[in-house]
Amino acid sequence: MKMKIAVLTGGGDCPGLNGAVKWITKSAMDSWLSSKRATDFDVIGISEGWRGLVDVDPEDPKSCERYLKPLDEEIVRTWDRYGGTNLGTSRTNPFNPKNDRSDILLDNIKKLGIDVVVAIGGEDTLGAAYRLHKLGVKTIGIPKTIDNDLMGTDYSLGFDTAVNVITEEIDRLRTTAGSHSRIFVVETMGRHAGWLALHGGECSGAYIILVPEYSFSLEEVCSLLQERKGREIRYAIIVVAEGAKLAGKEEVIQSDKVDEFGHITLGGIAKFVAEEIEERTNYETRHLILSHLQRGGTPSAHDRLMARWYGIAAVDMILNEDFGRMASLQRGEITSVPLKECIGRLKLVDIEKYYDKERYNGRRSIIR
Template sequence: MKRIGILTGGGDCPGLNNAVKWVVNTALDTDLEGKRGQSFECFGINDGWHGIVEVDPSNERSVQEHIRPLFKSTVRTWDRYGGTMLGTSRTNPFNPENDQSEKVISNMRALGFDVVIAIGGEDTLGVAAKLKAKGMNMIGIPKTIDLDLPGTEYCLGFESAVSIITEEVDRLRTTAGSHERVFVIETMGRHAGWLALEGGKATGAFIILIPEYEVNANYVCDLIKKGDDSGLRYEIIIVAEGCKICGGEECFQGKETDDFGHKLLGGVGERLAKIIKQKTGHDTRHVVLSHLQRGGPPSAYDRRMGRAFGIAAVDLIAREEFGKMVSYKDGRITYVDLETALGKLHTVDVDKEYDKEILNGPRELI
């Protein structure tokens, strides 16, 4: 009987619970147990890496607080809900100011985990890759609404977030048109502009600004004036939070950083809206979608991908192919080495997937 630990780390998003459910369902499938010749137990680790750092394996109350057994009956309805039923955190066991990686390893061994499945983005899977290097059995499932993880063409949460952006822009469009306003809508996207780009394409945004292409605010204003001249009553501008305008500086909400050294981005939409109002005279408003993009139930696509990623993770464990990240490439489920999560981020290729002249999606595809 092998013990599987499961955790979710980093920002929450729709699709996490689907992946957990299908890890449990697949691992505990009695028909598959006979075919595999091995059986599993599943345990949820509460609050990401924080849970495995804080648990005291010798204390029953501590174990009950941070670790919970998962059965098919436990997770039966989890796929209907957004967020993560296991909880999450941005704890970094390898934080150089407070390295607790050896404690994580000790706790994993004391709890009898044969393997831990980490569901997360570059930070969460980066920790998993480092633990792999220290001899621990790890499996990764990609999750980030930014879609910036290397080694995979899809990450859980992305399509749900794009759907939310589309819904919110549709609502804002009616008031923009009624009042002849310019709306600057700020999406998430620290280094990669996928959310802004795909959300902008889905909503027919007038201008889309992404971190991969630095633009002068004056040029944005010139495009707005051209739109006015062509008879547009209003303009929708979508800007990713990591965009650089006005001298190439990112906008931060403060100086504080998380456990992985990231500052909290935010404010580029407000800054751009002020410039547009000043230079064009338009009634200009800004809206920050913020955590709305992470909320709510998963889209149909994320439900299906969560299922596929969860099943594939157990397939890898059954084959004892540890140290891998489940991946989606060329239309099929596959896997790559966990170290891939530490590689160059998956960002928008502005020469192929962005029109620099109109600051939007490409006008030619073939």
């Protein structure tokens, strides 16, 4: 029996995506493994995420050349070394209620002879994969989001590399912050979940960390900074997630333009906090928004390893007919969970367990 696997990457790019595509392809087409199983595979990469499967014209060779990329072991051999996604991505939602193209999606999958769709993405991408599964298409999910907020898994691709980027950038900031006795407010991604800000702040030794899960008071932030004044440390680093909120207020919005999944663009909380600190304390304060730098660069060793494991797991799930499920890491073991359990809600920072509400930082008591 021969099956055709279509693999796509959706949503924001991040390091680890290319590695997952590589290991799906290598595991599916490995000649040594093929001799031991009854199923052979063809693998095609879909360009630009769900957009590729919606916009492709199966009867137009030029359209197919643009959106369909036949993959083999030689083509993907070095892919895991590089960040981003060689297949390209988009935030296209084929089930957008304002522009539902799910019928076109289903028709194209049928015309292209695709047996299984492997979707690598976050809640939005995997939500579309789940809806596709309910319509009778065999789907497999792989978790990807630098926010690490997907339910059903302890780890999502891209998170470790993003934390490393935050740590490295803050390490660089320390030299200028110390030289000028300045306060720096660093803004990370994290719309609803504060894992990036929390772990990035902890790893870089930030003095204050502000997360979306716990609203903050500017009075308390300034009080913490004033308590530090006069000690041997002449500067302070504050890390704030883009979705962090001032008590009683909403998130700071960069743009009210809504994407196909209904998300507005957040950003600017670091600027607001920095200006308030300087006005209230007269301490020289600057801000830095890391933005898409957190998505860039080469994947860390951990993301390369997880990409390998998840790619291999996806092919195992196909062979075991575990469709409508997502590859998952739980307590150090690779397993799978139903896609239904991974969407509709997010894995947020447990404030009582991981956050010090008095010092606005990670807890200094772990075992209780």
